[in-house]
Amino acid sequence: MKITFRTFATFREVIGAREMELTLPPGEKIRDLLENLCNTHPGLREHLFDAAGQIKPYILILKNGRSITSLQQLDTVIDEGDVIAVFPPVAGG
Amino acid sequence: MITDEERKRYARQILMIGEAGQERLKLARVLVAGAGGLGTVISLYLAAAGVGHLRIIDCDVVETSNLNRQILHWSGDVGRPKTASAEEKLAALNPLIRIETVSGRIAEESIEEMAEGCDLIVDAMDNFPTRYLLNRTTVEKGIPFIHGAVRGFFGQATTVIPGKTPCLRCLFPKSPPREVFPIIGATCGVIGAIEATEAIKLLTGQGEPLAGRLFLWDGLAGSADSITVERDPSCPVCGKLKK
Numbered sequence: 001m002k003i004t005f006r007t008f009a010t011f012r013e014v015i016g017a018r019e020m021e022l023t024l025p026p027g028e029k030i031r032d033l034l035e036n037l038c039n040t041h042p043g044l045r046e047h048l049f050d051a052a053g054q055i056k057p058y059i060l061i062l063k064n065g066r067s068i069t070s071l072q073q074l075d076t077v078i079d080e081g082d083v084i085a086v087f088p089p090v091a092g093g
Numbered sequence: 094m095i096t097d098e099e100r101k102r103y104a105r106q107i108l109m110i111g112e113a114g115q116e117r118l119k120l121a122r123v124l125v126a127g128a129g130g131l132g133t134v135i136s137l138y139l140a141a142a143g144v145g146h147l148r149i150i151d152c153d154v155v156e157t158s159n160l161n162r163q164i165l166h167w168s169g170d171v172g173r174p175k176t177a178s179a180e181e182k183l184a185a186l187n188p189l190i191r192i193e194t195v196s197g198r199i200a201e202e203s204i205e206e207m208a209e210g211c212d213l214i215v216d217a218m219d220n221f222p223t224r225y226l227l228n229r230t231t232v233e234k235g236i237p238f239i240h241g242a243v244r245g246f247f248g249q250a251t252t253v254i255p256g257k258t259p260c261l262r263c264l265f266p267k268s269p270p271r272e273v274f275p276i277i278g279a280t281c282g283v284i285g286a287i288e289a290t291e292a293i294k295l296l297t298g299q300g301e302p303l304a305g306r307l308f309l310w311d312g313l314a315g316s317a318d319s320i321t322v323e324r325d326p327s328c329p330v331c332g333k334l335k336k
């Protein structure tokens with residue numbers, strides 16, 4: 001299945017692209033997608049995960065505009081045509 | 094009714110929003126929550142545009158390290174309350190509007206009174222706990238909330254219309270860590286101007302607000318994006334509101 005992966009801010013620098021079309025096996029979860037991307041993009045792991053290997057809680061991962069924290073977190077299943085976006089929100093003012 | 098003086102001052106924007114739009118701005122009461130990097134930009138543009146009543150809240154005094162970005166505060170203002178410094182400049186810019194300042198901390202006990210009677214709230218805070226408080230208040234009152242935040246060369250903005258769009262809690266369930274954030278003034282300029290634009294659009298009923306869209310600014314790449322965002326039906330703040 002084909003999906004679109006969009007990156008913003010620091011993730012764009014690490015991934016080296018603002019948008020990627022990916023072909024994934026059916027049933028792939030967000031966790032698998034991120035794990036694979038970490039293996040192919042050095043530096044991504046430090047941006048996504050804390051020292052304990054947990055995803056940094058404030059990092060926004062959106063499946064078609066919905067934060068995966070309100071879905072099944074990293075176990076959220078990716079569907080054909082999904083747009084997955086990863087973004088580090090900022091907080092300054 | 095707008096006066097001849099106002100007609101002259103706002104001539105170039107009346108070309109777009111009409112005298113009726115100008116009158117809407119004049120009748121509006123807007124809360125700008127913060128007089129720092131974002132708040133000084135937002136309040137400057139809203140004052141210049143003739144928003145009739147600006148309520149500006151801040152609890153800090155001007156520090157030298159603020160001056161790279163907080164454009165209403167100048168070298169001679171170091172040590173003064175930010176509200177006093179902002180009020181003086183805004184009143185000099187536009188004597189036709191009412192500027193109300195509140196030197197105090199936005200907190201659980203004070204927010205209700207601070208938000209009283211406002212048509213909308215514009216976020217110019219530098220931390221998420223206070224933003225969540227503003228967000229909850231606007232959801233309870235059913236008034237629009239314009240969010241903006243910055244760091245370094247990056248910024249984000251969105252407009253929350255309670256019950257229609259995701260609220261700040263739907264979008265950002267967890268607060269980014271507190272830090273002394275790096276920043277250049279120009280990033281505050283970009284996001285502050287976006288927020289002021291959103292406020293003017295909402296007040297005059299023009300255009301498409303950033304409702305249900307998260308605007309993302311990447312100054313290093315020189316690119317702007319927006320992503321469509323959805324409500325979280327189980328959101329603890331706005332989940333109970335009907336669509």
Ligand SMILES: [Zn+2]
Binds near residue numbers: 328
């Ligand atoms: Zn919500």
